[in-house]
Amino acid sequence: MTESQTKGALLVKSTVLLIGAVLLFAPFLFQDVRSIEVASRICIFVVLVASYDLLIGYTGIVSFAHTMFFGFGAYGTAIALRQMGNGWDAVFFGTLAGMALSLVLAVAIGLLSLRVKAIFFAMITLAAASVALVLASQLNQITGGEDGITFRVPTLFKTATKLMVDENGQLVRLFGVKLNGKLAAYYFVFATSLALFAVMLRIVGSPLGTVLKAIRENEARAEAIGYRVVNYRTFVFCIAAVIASLAGSIYAIWLKYTGPDTALSFAIMIDILLMVVIGGMGTMWGAVIGAVLMVLAQYYLRDLMEVASEVTAALPLLPDLLDPDRWLFWLGVIFILLVYFFPKGIAGTIMAKGGKT
Amino acid sequence: MKRLSEIFDRFGGVNLLPVLAAVVAFVLIDAPSSWVTLTVAGLAMGMMIFLMASGLSLVFGLMDVLNFGHSAFISFGAFVAASVLAFFGAWLGGDSSFLALIALILSIAAAIAFGLLGGWFFETVIIKPVYKDHLRQILITMGALIVAEQIILAVWGGTPTSVPRPAFLEGSWIIGDVSIEVYRVFAFLLGLIVYVGLYIVLNRTRVGLLIRAGVENREMVECLGFRVDRIFVGVFMVGSALAAMGGAMWAGYQTLISPALGAEMLIIVFIVVIIGGLGSIEGTLLGAILVGLIGNYVGYLAPKLALTSNMVLMMLILLWRPNGLRPIVK
Numbered sequence: 001m002t003e004s005q006t007k008g009a010l011l012v013k014s015t016v017l018l019i020g021a022v023l024l025f026a027p028f029l030f031q032d033v034r035s036i037e038v039a040s041r042i043c044i045f046v047v048l049v050a051s052y053d054l055l056i057g058y059t060g061i062v063s064f065a066h067t068m069f070f071g072f073g074a075y076g077t078a079i080a081l082r083q084m085g086n087g088w089d090a091v092f093f094g095t096l097a098g099m100a101l102s103l104v105l106a107v108a109i110g111l112l113s114l115r116v117k118a119i120f121f122a123m124i125t126l127a128a129a130s131v132a133l134v135l136a137s138q139l140n141q142i143t144g145g146e147d148g149i150t151f152r153v154p155t156l157f158k159t160a161t162k163l164m165v166d167e168n169g170q171l172v173r174l175f176g177v178k179l180n181g182k183l184a185a186y187y188f189v190f191a192t193s194l195a196l197f198a199v200m201l202r203i204v205g206s207p208l209g210t211v212l213k214a215i216r217e218n219e220a221r222a223e224a225i226g227y228r229v230v231n232y233r234t235f236v237f238c239i240a241a242v243i244a245s246l247a248g249s250i251y252a253i254w255l256k257y258t259g260p261d262t263a264l265s266f267a268i269m270i271d272i273l274l275m276v277v278i279g280g281m282g283t284m285w286g287a288v289i290g291a292v293l294m295v296l297a298q299y300y301l302r303d304l305m306e307v308a309s310e311v312t313a314a315l316p317l318l319p320d321l322l323d324p325d326r327w328l329f330w331l332g333v334i335f336i337l338l339v340y341f342f343p344k345g346i347a348g349t350i351m352a353k354g355g356k357t
Numbered sequence: 358m359k360r361l362s363e364i365f366d367r368f369g370g371v372n373l374l375p376v377l378a379a380v381v382a383f384v385l386i387d388a389p390s391s392w393v394t395l396t397v398a399g400l401a402m403g404m405m406i407f408l409m410a411s412g413l414s415l416v417f418g419l420m421d422v423l424n425f426g427h428s429a430f431i432s433f434g435a436f437v438a439a440s441v442l443a444f445f446g447a448w449l450g451g452d453s454s455f456l457a458l459i460a461l462i463l464s465i466a467a468a469i470a471f472g473l474l475g476g477w478f479f480e481t482v483i484i485k486p487v488y489k490d491h492l493r494q495i496l497i498t499m500g501a502l503i504v505a506e507q508i509i510l511a512v513w514g515g516t517p518t519s520v521p522r523p524a525f526l527e528g529s530w531i532i533g534d535v536s537i538e539v540y541r542v543f544a545f546l547l548g549l550i551v552y553v554g555l556y557i558v559l560n561r562t563r564v565g566l567l568i569r570a571g572v573e574n575r576e577m578v579e580c581l582g583f584r585v586d587r588i589f590v591g592v593f594m595v596g597s598a599l600a601a602m603g604g605a606m607w608a609g610y611q612t613l614i615s616p617a618l619g620a621e622m623l624i625i626v627f628i629v630v631i632i633g634g635l636g637s638i639e640g641t642l643l644g645a646i647l648v649g650l651i652g653n654y655v656g657y658l659a660p661k662l663a664l665t666s667n668m669v670l671m672m673l674i675l676l677w678r679p680n681g682l683r684p685i686v687k
Contacts, residue, residue, distance in 0.1 A: 062495045112675060122423070122495050123627040124671075130624045131668045138661065266620065270503060277496060329507035335500040339493055340486060 008353040016288045020194070027186055034299070040186055042295045043193040044251045049275045050200050050287035051243035057282035058204065058212040059233050060219075064269055065109065065125035068132040069241040071264035072105075073098035073248025078149040078258035079142065086152040095249040099242050106241035110234035133264045148259020157185040157253065189254050196243055201284055203239065212236060216282070270328070271298075274335055280345025289347050294331075301327055371682040375646045382654040390534045395653045401541035403642075403649025404548025405610065408603030409622060410629045410641050411555065412596020418572040418636020420589045422484055423491065425498040427600055428626065429505035430475060432619030434468040434601025435608035436513050439520040441467045442609075449523050457523035468605035469598045476597025480590050502619070509616045517615040520608045544606050551599065555638055568592060572636050628671045634681025643682055 022029065026039035052066050076098025077091060084090035105128070113124040136143045143149065152158075158181040203209055214222040215229055223229050252258045261267075271294060279290020305327055342349050365373065379396055386392045413427045442449065445460035483501050487493045522540065529538040559565035570578045571585045579585050607622070608614045629648050633640030648667055656663040674682065 056492070060492055062492060112672070120631065122425075123631055124675075127624050127628055127668055127671065131665050134664045138664065270499075273496070273499065326507050326511055328503055329511070332500050332503035332507060336483070336497055336504070339496050339500065343493060 006351060006353065008350040012283075012285050012289070012347050012351050016285045019288055019292055023190060026190075027183055036182070036186055038295060038299050040189045040254050042292055043189050044247050044254070045271070045275065045291040045295055046288050047193045047196045047200075047247040047250075048244055049272055049279065049291045050197055050284050051240045051247070052272050053276050053279075053281060053284060053287045054200060054203070054212075054236055054243075055240045056276060057280075057286075058209065058216055059236050060216045061114070061233060061237070062122040063125045063237065063240075064122060065129045065132075066240070066244050066272055067264055067266070067269045068125075068129045069102040069106070069244035070248040070251075070268065071132060071136065071260075072102045073245030073250075074252040074258040074263035075136065075143060075149075075248075076101065076245070077249040077252040078151055081151040081153065081252075082149055086154050088154055091154060091249075091253065095246065098245045098249055102241040102245040103238055106238045107234065110237045114230055114233050114237070129264075129266070129269065133260060133266070136264050137260050144259070146260060148257060148262070150257050153185070153253050153256050155181075157181045157188065185254060189250055192250050193247075196246060197284070197288075200243065204284055208232075213282075274331055277335060277338055277345055280347030280349070280351075282344075283347045283351060285351075286345050286347030290345065293346075297327075297331070305330075371678075372643060374643070374682070375650055378647065378650050378654065382650070382658075385658055386654070390536075391657065393535045394537065395657055396650065397537050397541050397545070399650035399653035400646065401544040401548075401610070401649070402653065403646035404545050404552075405603050405606050406622075406625060406629055406649055407642050407645035408548055408551060408606065409600050410626045410633075410645055411638055412593075412599045413626060414630045414633065414636055414638065414641045415568070415572075415592050416589075416596050417630070419568060419575070419585070419592055420488065421491075422488065423494060423498070424479075424484070425495055425623070426479065426483070426501040426505060427498075427597075428619035428623035429502050430472050430597045430600035431604035431607070431622050431626075432509055432616065433475060433505070434472055434604030435520075435614050435618055436509060436518065437471045437601070438464040438468040438605030439518050439608050439614060440513075442521050446521055449521050454523075454525045457525060461523045461526075465602060465605050468601040472598030472601030473594045475601070476594035477590065479597065480593040484593070502623075506616060506619060509619075513616065515616060517613045520612050520614060522609055522612065526609070540610060544610060547606065551602070552638075552642055559638060564588070564591075625667060628667050632671055632674050632681055634684035637681075637683050640681055640683035 023039055023043060027036060030036070030039070048066070048070060052063075055061055055063055055066075073095065076096075077094035080090040080094025080097065084093065109121075109125060109128060113121045137146050139145075204212075211222070211227055211232060214225075214227070215232060219229055248263060252263070255262060275290035275294045276287060277290070278293060279288070280286025338345065344352065382395070383389075383392050386395070409427075409431050412430075413424060416422055416424055416427075441464035442460060445456075445463065448456040448460040479501065483497055484494070487497055526540045526543055529536045530542075531537075557565075559569060567578060567583055567585075567588055571583075571588060575585050604618070604622075607618070611618075625648065629644040630641060631644075632647065633642070633644030648670065651666055651670055652663065655666040678684075
């Protein structure tokens with residue numbers, strides 16, 4: 001890299017490295033079911049948020065259809081696994097089908113709306129995403145409607161599968177962790193997420209990434225130098241869509257379930273937005289930090305709020321706002337404040353600090 | 358083909374689209390009485406959507422601000438009006454139409470007042486710091502929408518709220534074998550009055566002249582010494598009040614409202630504004646009527662398609678006219 005690094009940047013990168021290490025050993029460090037859920041969710045959301053960052057942080061376009069692509073991947077895999085049985089071919093075809101659908105729609109939306117005005121894009125993607133959500137809950141025969149699809153995954157990932165057995169046929173434990181299919185599934189999630197994240201880091205570091213940064217900084221100038229801004233934006237939109245779709249497929253395999261709430265709902269879109277803004281737009285590292293903080297908050301902040309709600313029970317309105325279900329309220333407030341005062345997010349702000357080394 | 362488009366333009370161009378839709382639907386539906394009912398419903402819906410969308414369109418045209426939080430005013434309007442109506446429940450149920458009318462006017466007035474106040478607050482606190490920065494505008498107004506939705510959930514709860522209607526707006530008139538709901542006629546007329554009012558203000562008064570000039574070229578108007586930002590605050594407040602009023606009427610139309618209302622309407626409002634062309638009031642009206650009519654016709658002819666019809670309509674119109682039906686020249 002030619003960019004000189006600040007101390008802050010080193011700090012951010014080492015934090016991300018630490019997070020990566022913790023995630024790598026997560027099944028051994030935290031040996032309960034909930035922690036593994038949290039860890040795998042973090043892995044998948046890192047990919048999802050990083051692919052969104054590619055859009056919002058590197059080209060400055062806001063899309064609300066990212067969950068739609070996530071959902072296509074999840075539904076593609078789910079439908080294929082249910083129809084074709086729990087083989088690897090089904091995983092392959094389902095993932096590919098979801099990817100293809102995402103790609104086609106991304107090209108269509110991109111060409112239709114990126115040409116007109118960037119601001120149309122936000123509105124059109126919002127409308128498209130809502131239609132996808134409605135369709136998913138309406139087409140009962142294909143998508144299972146509101147109930148979603150429960151399906152069986154390849155045998156390797158079943159909790160009952162024994163990866164290693166000793167001479168008595170007993171499941172081998174390594175540091176007290178059962179070497180079963182659940183562990184295999186977690187490492188599948190971790191490895192694929194890591195690979196996808198590495199691909200995105202590579203994209204950002206490539207000449208293409210430089211062009212994208214140029215477009216973000218000064219669109220007119222990039223156009224004047226001779227880069228076709230619309231083509232680049234559409235291309236990035238497609239890449240982001242494909243990666244989101246892959247993340248959706250991985251998530252479906254991990255959950256063994258796909259439904260509107262886990263794959264398509266608008267709540268996920270809001271989560272992604274919050275993660276990318278809290279973490280810091282335009283730095284792939286920010287996506288990691290944002291995803292980790294938000295997922296941890298989702299799982300553990302509610303417990304804290306429950307306590308706060310009970311403490312303030314005597315006051316008017318406040319306990320209602322401190323109710324665990326209202327946690328989005330506080331995140332929304334934090335979100336607004338962040339956009340005002342730290343538009344670069346956590347990673348961006350820290351990375352700008354400290355002298356050059 | 359060229360001749361055809363010339364003839365089309367001579368008879369009113371894009372303004373003809375709703376009529377065209379109605380004629381096609383008349384042939385397809387093949388039952389005059391249902392057609393009349395659907396058309397009235399479509400027009401009433403269109404007028405309410407117009408109220409909700411007009412503010413968004415003007416605000417965008419004048420200040421290049423896209424407010425994703427606009428639908429918060431729709432929901433707040435609906436819930437405030439519902440609360441006021443519930444408070445005067447005795448008057449509504451009573452025999453006196455006069456008292457019921459007062460309760461109705463009070464509820465709509467409360468929604469409008471809330472919209473004005475909320476709009477002022479929203480403009481000064483949320484939007485002012487991020488003028489001319491689309492990315493942060495979208496993010497911040499989205500955040501504001503999340504917060505507003507959560508406040509509604511905290512205050513009114515997550516369960517659907519039922520909205521009482523005044524007795525004289527209940528029921529329907531029956532002419533021959535056609536039945537027309539009274540509330541729909543009321544909604545249509547009220548929407549029409551507001552449109553005419555807006556039209557007169559925009560086209561016949563000095564303030565309206567400034568607003569239109571500001572939409573066309575803000576810098577020039579500022580150069581001439583007018584404070585466009587002050588006009589803008591006013592427009593924003595009125596736009597929010599109109600959205601709240603639309604929400605209040607929508608609440609009466611649906612009679613059962615849930616906090617998800619805002620998010621649902623946001624999509625429709627966006628589609629209408631895009632179809633009509635951002636910044637133009639006539640375009641918004643045209644788009645709203647079109648969406649209202651086609652939504653009702655498709656809902657009758659092919660209920661499964663009803664939810665996607667708006668989206669398809671928008672796609673088709675954008676392919677035909679990328680800037681919307683009646684764009685403001687910019």
